[in-house]
Amino acid sequence: MIDRLSSLFVRTLREDPADAEVASHRLLVRAGYIRRQAPGIFAWLPLGLRVKNKVETIIREEMARAGAQEMSFPGLLPAETYEATGRLNDFGDSMFRLEDRKGAPMVLAPTHEEAFTVVVKDLYSSYKDLPLTIYQIQDKFRDEARPRAGLLRGRQFTMKDAYSFDVDDEGLAESYQRQRDAYERIFQRLGLEYVIVDAQAGAMGGSKSEEFLHATEVGEDTFVQSPGGYAANVEAYVSTQAPARDFSADAAIETFRTPGSTTIATLVDAANREVPRERPWAAVDTLKHVVLAVVDHEGNREVIVVGVEGDRDADLGRIEAAFTPREVEMATEEDLKAYPQLVPGYIGPWLDGRQVLGKDQEWGIPYYLDARIGEGSTWISGANAADTHLHSLVIGRDVVPDARIEAADVRDGDPAPDGSGPVTTKRGTEIGHVFQLGRKYAEALDLRVLDKNGKLVVVTMGSYGIGVTRDLALVAEQNHDDRGLIWPEAVAPYDVHVIATGKGEVPLQVAEQLAAEAEAAGLEVLLDDRPKESPGVKFGDAELIGVPWILIAGRNAADGTVELWNRRTNERNQVAVTEAVAALLAAREVSLEAAGK
RNA sequence: CGGGAAUUAGCUCAGCUUGGUAGAGCGCUCGCUUUGGGAGCGAGAAGUCGCAGGUUCAAAUCCUGUAUUCCCGACCA
Known part of the structure; x- marks a missing residue:
């Protein structure tokens, strides 16, 4: 096959487009592969489509090798598809919604778990039909709050999504492994460097999930890696609790004046001025309290207080993992109005000789501590009165949290939970995700089959995604110089x-x-x-x-x-x-x- | 949703401070020359200056509002 530049539909640009920042975006536009139609929405010119097709071909070959069958769902679906599982609400504003001429609510599909589950339910009803893995390569629509970096975070993007259906957990584990193996081969063939990280998030636990991340400066995910081979999404990182400390000889709580000290920096200054000690107080001696709201699908808000070491920030993403599927956000002024006891800048768990924060305590506000904080540790904390803090607050003596959760940010040098050494944090982008869904969707949509004994059992599912267009952009990101793109043979146009x-x-x-x-x-x-x-x-x-x-x-x-x-x-x-x-x-x-x- | 920047020719940008009816480079069209690193000369086509109001004899330029795009953040207790 020969294409001629004299007639190929392409025009290269001598200058960088003004609206493109990252290399892949700049070069794909300049070299005539893609054109922007709207924020996060791109047209594929002949050159671009050739590359995209090659990426898809590699994926199709590996899916076939893994025994998955290709099919295709429409991108336009009735909204009711997502109602039974509650995801119409879950996706919220990030779902494109429209109405047909009769006024029936429709959506542009952001993903297809429900549709796949329903079609299997319609056609299959026996364990003999399983296991089954089906997939499609198809455009997804997500109305992202902020599309970024060209193809890397778009509002319409091509994705390969596969779904496995098994009658039992062992079957699911096998189907999962087959897809996981296929993913490794796919990324190797694409020449995309990747790290498989544990993405098992939070207290829900149970279902196994791993992400394939590509380390890149322009990535929007953070993950950690240790020299000994530990790797985890920062949201799944498990921190190490400080060893318990003997506090039997500790002094009692003492309050001190801290006018205008609503930040950790000013608080440390105030402490060194008002209650100096041999080793100066530092941020790490303070316990900072964050007021958050945990929000469920119906919009019900629960106000909580989380304590983290003062030299660290609370990481909302990590905290949210402990409350999945509910979401966590900063408390609003409305939230705070309901609890006038909470004085911004001076919040603490203890007041006048007793613990006040905690589900079963006087104020009835759930109280959590970061998982790093040890028994017997001693802290400066807010004293729940304007211009007043206290020191010698001892965890386990003066206050007991409702629970410890992963709340603080993760830093270079923090220990890997498996003892494999200090972690370093890196930026990356998710290029693939394998997930053991378990029975959540099958239960919600009533996908059950008869087992050997003639008994109805709920099917267990897995879902496996690869961002085709994002991966293409990352291949470009990883393979270019200051003069242009340098495609690997496998996907070159x-x-x-x-x-x-x-x-x-x-x-x-x-x-x-x-x-x-x-x-x-x-x-x-x-x-x-x-x-x-x-x-x-x-x-x-x-x-x-x-x-x-x-x-x-x-x-x-x-x-x-x-x-x-x-x-x-x-x-x-x-x-x-x-x-x-x-x-x-x-x-x-x-x-x-x-x-x- | 919050903050910042931008919006003038197909593209990348200047002009705005100090108001007087629109510019450059690249690209495009035609002619001649040129052919191993974005070539030269000549001629040309091409813009309701994002949109709406306002001020003014006069607005790309000053004022108000608004839309759109890009970037940063979605945290500072």
Whole structure:
């Protein structure tokens, strides 16, 4: 197959588009792969679509190998699809909603668990039909609050979503493993570096979940890694509680004046001024109390107080994991009005000789401590009165929390829970997610089959997603230089880019001949046959477009010599015209082998 | 949802401080030249200056509002 630049629908841009920040976005637009239609919504030009199709082909091949069957659901669904599972509310504003002409509520599907579950329920009713894994590659719609970074966080994006159905937990574990293995192969073939992290989040537990993350500066997720092999999404990181301390000889609580000290910094200053001690007080000696609201699907709000070490921030994402499926947000002024006892800047668990925070305590406000905080530890804390704090508050002596939860942010140097060393935090982006859903959807939608004994059992499910277009963008992100894209062979829009340049008709004739030979050898060819573009333009476009191999028929073509150019290594070799395609095939073979390992 | 920046030709931007009826580079069209690093000369097409009000003899420029886009944050107790 040969496509010609003289007629291909593409226009490269000399300058970076003003609305693109990250490299993948900039280069995909500049090189003529995609065009923005609206924030987070892109059109695919011929070059882009070729790459996208190659990514999808790799996924299809690996899904087939894993025994998954492809089908396709509509993106437009009746809203009621999501009602039984409560997800119409869960998704909230991030679901695109519309009405048909009769006024029936419709949505653009953000994901398809319900639809897949229902179709299996409609067609299957026996354990003999299971296990089953089905999938689709299809566009999803999510009305993101802030689409970002081009393809990396879009509002319409292509996703491969697979769903497994099993009669028992062992079956689910096997189906899960098959998809997980397939994902490893897919990312290896895409040449995308990845880390598999534990994403099992919070107190709900039970169902296993792992994320495939690609470490990148432009990522929006944070994960931690230890030298000993521990890896977890920051929301799933489990911190280590400080060892218990003997407090039998500790002094009693004492309050002190802290006018205007509503921040940790001013509080530390006030403490060193009012109640100085040998080792100066520091932020780490203070216990800071955050007022939060835990909100359920119906919008019911429960106000809670969470204490974390003063030198750390509360991490709402981590805290939320402990309350899933409810959401956690900062308390609003409305929330605070209901509890006038809570004096902003001076909140604490203790007042006048007794604990006041806690479900069963006087104020009835649930009280949680960060999981790092040990028994017998001693703290400066708010004293629940304006301009007053207290010190020598001892956990386990003066106050007892309702529970300890993962609340504080995670930092470089914090210990991995499995003893494998200090973790470092890194930025990454989720490129795939495998999840043992268990029976949640099957129960909500009543997907049950008869087992061997003729008894109805609820089916157990898994769901497995890969962000096709996001992964494509990350491949671009990981494979470029300041001149343009550098596609890996596996997803490049073409196998070779043949350039005709130079005086006379010979270069073009030679280029045509090389293109025909390459095509005959089974390669996909992009031929730059534009008659009037200067060499600089052609070389520049070739570098921008990023096909991994470039063949130049130029000034030496008349002498029977052309140039083979490796876009990635920038290595250029003069080869005889008669041997050029053979040399290309050989060099490509070496490169493919290196990528395959 | 909060904060910041931007909005002028297809693209990237200048002009606004100090109001006087619109510019550059790239791209595009035509002609000639050029052909190994975004080439040269000449000629040309192309913009209701985001939108709506206001001030003024006169507004891209000053004022008010509004929309859109991009970036940062979604936390500071």
